Amino acid sequence: MKPKYEEIANILRERIDSGVYAEDTLLPNQTELVTEFDASRMTIKKAIDLLMMEGRVYARRGAGTKVLNRSFWNKDTSPVGEYDGLSKQMAAKHKTLTSKVICFEVMFPSAEVQQRLMIQAQQPVYKLIRLRILEGVPYLIEHTYMPCDLVPGLTTEILLHSIYDYVKGELGLQFGGAYRSIQADRSDTYDQEYLSCAVEDPVLEVEQVVYLKDGRPLEYSKSRNRFDVRGYSMSSVDA
Structure with a gap:
């Protein structure tokens, strides 16, 4: 079974790919994601960290998490x-x-x-x-x-x-x-x-x-x- 943060990251990634979360908009804040997924803040943070490492989002304290959806890779x-x-x-x-x-x-x-x-x-x-x-x-x-x-x-x-x-x-x-x-x-x-x-x-x-x-x-x-x-x-x- 996958760790919960990976499952959450997969759901968020699919939403980004499908346009539910459009490029240059903000993801729901962590409080909302904690409630939706019934997860801890640490679990949500790990999920967002995965998406950051892929170049999907950029998170900055006090400014929210922005959707980039720009892969670092050229393939x-x-x-x-x-x-x-x-x-x-x-x-x-x-x-x-x-x-x-x-x-x-x-x-x-x-x-x-x-x-x-x-x-x-x-x-x-x-x-x-x-x-x-x-x-x-x-x-x-x-x-x-x-x-x-x-x-x-x-x-x-x-x-x-x-x-x-x-x-x-x-x-x-x-x-x-x-x-x-x-x-x-x-x-x-x-x-x-x-x-x-x-x-x-x-x-x-x-x-x-x-x-x-x-x-x-x-x-x-x-x-x-x-x-x-x-x-x-x-x-x-x-x-």
């Missing part, structure tokens, strides 16, 4: 601990995300996939490769494996939108957490064809396993994007 960034899916992230930013299905097949898992998903060799999995397109521009490629028994009824139509919406909304599954590893890699043939990477270009690869509430792995995936397109951010404040 799109996503919270490193966020695993609710790209569709939800981009919807919160009011950006149009579409998908192109490159591969959709059922197969028996490799030794690596067996280990990551904690399944046996004879348990079939979906192999999914999707190009995610943001505002009409190729954004990243997802290579995903999911146990067929956990996600019955998966279709191409679902892949064109949000798999997580289907998993949560239609199947009623609840996420329990995720393990994520981020590393650089050389571009492969998919990156070169669909992301216009040069042979010598590096890519940023995010490898993750998403777990259900009961501890069973739901997904093993690798998301790959150009080094100059997307990054991941992590904020921290003193406990």
